[in-house]
Amino acid sequence: GEDVEQSLFLSVREGDSSVINCTYTDSSSTYLYWYKQEPGAGLQLLTYIFSNMDMKQDQRLTVLLNKKDKHLSLRIADTQTGDSAIYFCAARESSASKIIFGSGTRLSIRP
Amino acid sequence: EAGVAQSPRYKIIEKRQSVAFWCNPISGHATLYWYQQILGQGPKLLIQFQNNGVVDDSQLPKDRFSAERLKGVDSTLKIQPAKLEDSAVYLCASSRTSGGTSYEQYFGPGTRLTVT
Numbered sequence: 698g699e700d701v702e703q704s705l706f707l708s709v710r711e712g713d714s715s716v717i718n719c720t721y722t723d724s725s726s727t728y729l730y731w732y733k734q735e736p737g738a739g740l741q742l743l744t745y746i747f748s749n750m751d752m753k754q755d756q757r758l759t760v761l762l763n764k765k766d767k768h769l770s771l772r773i774a775d776t777q778t779g780d781s782a783i784y785f786c787a788a789r790e791s792s793a794s795k796i797i798f799g800s801g802t803r804l805s806i807r808p
Numbered sequence: 809e810a811g812v813a814q815s816p817r818y819k820i821i822e823k824r825q826s827v828a829f830w831c832n833p834i835s836g837h838a839t840l841y842w843y844q845q846i847l848g849q850g851p852k853l854l855i856q857f858q859n860n861g862v863v864d865d866s867q868l869p870k871d872r873f874s875a876e877r878l879k880g881v882d883s884t885l886k887i888q889p890a891k892l893e894d895s896a897v898y899l900c901a902s903s904r905t906s907g908g909t910s911y912e913q914y915f916g917p918g919t920r921l922t923v924t
Contacts, residue, residue, distance in 0.1 A: 741915070
């Protein structure tokens with residue numbers, strides 16, 4: 698089955714760009730997602746990308762997909778303190794609607 | 809539009825006791841999901857309902873966990889008896905459909921369970 702991996706921590710300076718990386722194993726995954734989880738809250742869908750795209754931009758967020766390497770990244774431009782959260786990469790299995798989540802990357806912002 | 813509601817928000821029980829969680833999805837959402845999120849990990853799907861039928865319960869520990877969605881709206885998840893390793897946040901999510909295109913899942917705030 699699908700396995701999704703991402704680094705556990707990322708620290709960036711306020712105003713810099715943040716890049717969170719993720720790898721997945723199932724090359725036939727149809728949709729790839731980025732979710733944000735703030736303390737004590739559920740997950741909020743930030744953005745998603747179809748597997749036939751290689752880039753998607755939405756305001757400060759840019760998603761890059763390298764299907765050959767099965768690598769997904771999320772770039773947050775002009776990172777703000779409100780971006781502090783855990784970011785989860787997730788992949789939708791090709792054969793069903795099940796979503797497989799990574800373990801999350803905790804983003805912390807330095808002043 | 810009201811979001812996904814869950815209760816209680818927190819629960820502390822002793823091992824071998826029973827516990828139940830409740831979820832009310834967004835109105836009109838046919839698909840409901842229960843996830844288990846252990847500290848430091850991503851959510852893991854326990855069970856998925858389409859209306860009042862089970863679509864996927866392959867990762868539900870059926871010897872102790874049960875879930876129902878009798879009228880195709882709200883749902884309860886029960887653990888009986890609880891073990892220490894059940895300590896986690898239990899997240900409920902809903903979506904309009906389980907197939908189709910992107911079908912965004914909307915998550916509730918979760919119930920944090922501590923088993924002592």
